[in-house]
């Protein structure tokens with residue numbers, strides 16, 4: 450991490466920290482005042498997105514349906530498969546709450562980041578205690594891509610859009626498996642909503 454002046458905020462982005470056992474203790478030992486931001490989305494969609502990305506790099510892996518279950522006939526989901534495990538947000542959050550108060554953790558909705566990027570970024574700026582400099586004037590929705598693009602300045606003519614690897618078409622999954630995963634995640638989602646005091650409406 451670079452040294453930071455009193456007037457500066459240093460941001461570091463590592464998605465895997467949220468699900469890494471030792472991360473909360475290590476970050477707490479580095480600075481107990483660290484503010485944490487976690488982007489979460491529907492864990493079923495997250496798992497499919499994760500699998501789609503892996504498949505693009507390793508086309509020979511087994512099917513999503515095959516990897517999702519320890520025993521598909523009995524409906525036993527394989528919670529040790531990373532694509533599934535990462536979406537069990539309530540479990541991971543418990544490890545962080547042993548070190549950081551909830552008030553120091555902000556959750557960004559991955560869904561709203563697409564439908565209402567300015568609103569979501571407004572809440573991030575409030576959480577960081579900085580002026581709301583990024584507003585709706587900084588976003589333009591790219592219909593082809595299906596994502597908002599960010600303009601560095603309100604008048605910028607060259608918005609920065611997400612790269613090729615984002616928004617790729619997801620692999621089609623057996624709808625029955627999607628239902629089973631929805632059921633699997635329901636209790637974890639409910640526990641997560643209760644813990645953070647926010648309903649992300651992933652049902």
Ligand SMILES: Nc1ncnc2c1ncn2[C@@H]1O[C@H](COP(=O)(O)OS(=O)(=O)O)[C@@H](OP(=O)(O)O)[C@H]1O
Nearest residue numbers: 464497498499501502559562563611614615616617
């Ligand atoms: N800014 C922003 N807003 C909304 N959604 C976003 C954003 N950045 C990344 N994504 C989506 O997150 C999914 C994983 O993206 P990444 O490839 O960047 O993740 S990572 O490289 O694994 O960290 C991937 O989801 P899918 O496109 O559904 O597969 C990205 O599109």
